[in-house]
Amino acid sequence: xxxxYTWQINRLKKQNSPSLQLNDIVIQTYWEYTGTNEDGxxxxxxxxxxxxxxxxxxxxxxxxxxxxxxQIIGWIQxxxxxxxxxxxxxxxxxxxxxxxxxxxxxxxxxxxNSDNFPWSM
Numbered sequence: 001x002x003x004x005y006t007w008q009i010n011r012l013k014k015q016n017s018p019s020l021q022l023n024d025i026v027i028q029t030y031w032e033y034t035g036t037n038e039d040g041x042x043x044x045x046x047x048x049x050x051x052x053x054x055x056x057x058x059x060x061x062x063x064x065x066x067x068x069x070x071q072i073i074g075w076i077q078x079x080x081x082x083x084x085x086x087x088x089x090x091x092x093x094x095x096x097x098x099x100x101x102x103x104x105x106x107x108x109x110x111x112x113n114s115d116n117f118p119w120s121m
Contacts, residue, residue, distance in 0.1 A: 024064035043097030
């Protein structure tokens with residue numbers, strides 16, 4: 001099944017480093033990675049990726065106010081791509097969510113929220 005993927009950064013943590021003489025260094029990201037199939041069904045993986053101050057190159061540092069979403073997504077992708085088992089876990093999670101939706105549609109399964117229980121009406 002061919003999927004189209006999108007990223008969303010939900011939150012960041014930043015820290016100052018007096019020893020590096022740098023402020024607002026991104027040390028943690030919280031994100032969502034969503035795969036969408038040709039029928040519009042989606043699966044989403046929620047993740048968090050930490051970054052160590054040891055990874056910061058003061059000579060190639062981008063100040064916080066100049067960071068771009070693409071840059072941070074690139075950092076996350078590099079981290080994930082360097083760990084093939086984690087990448088496989090993410091992909092499997094997304095594919096399983098989509099497959100459950102396909103199965104539910106095929107078998108006419110309907111989710112019922114608590115406000116639609118027979119005794120709630």
